Amino acid sequence: xxxxxxxxxxxxxxxxxxxxxxxxxxxxxxxxxxxxxxxxxxxxxxxxxxxxxxxxxxxxxxxxxxxxxxxxxxxxxxxxx
Numbered sequence: 001x002x003x004x005x006x007x008x009x010x011x012x013x014x015x016x017x018x019x020x021x022x023x024x025x026x027x028x029x030x031x032x033x034x035x036x037x038x039x040x041x042x043x044x045x046x047x048x049x050x051x052x053x054x055x056x057x058x059x060x061x062x063x064x065x066x067x068x069x070x071x072x073x074x075x076x077x078x079x080x081x
Contacts, residue, residue, distance in 0.1 A: 009059065013059075020058070021055075023052055
């Protein structure tokens with residue numbers, strides 16, 4: 001069974017652009033360095049960092065939005081953020 005946190009992360013992942021998903025998969029999931037991911041994708045290492053930063057902001061926003069709904073509405077809105 002998946003945890004609530006895993007479901008939230010998956011939802012945030014699905015909302016990312018395809019390039020952000022690629023970069024997250026290479027750097028966070030597979031553990032490549034930004035320079036390695038950049039070489040694999042044909043983009044610069046600073047651009048990889050930009051994508052990672054954007055992805056992390058999206059994930060944080062998604063988790064905070066869910067938390068805020070829980071605080072305001074309790075379980076009535078669970079999973080609807």
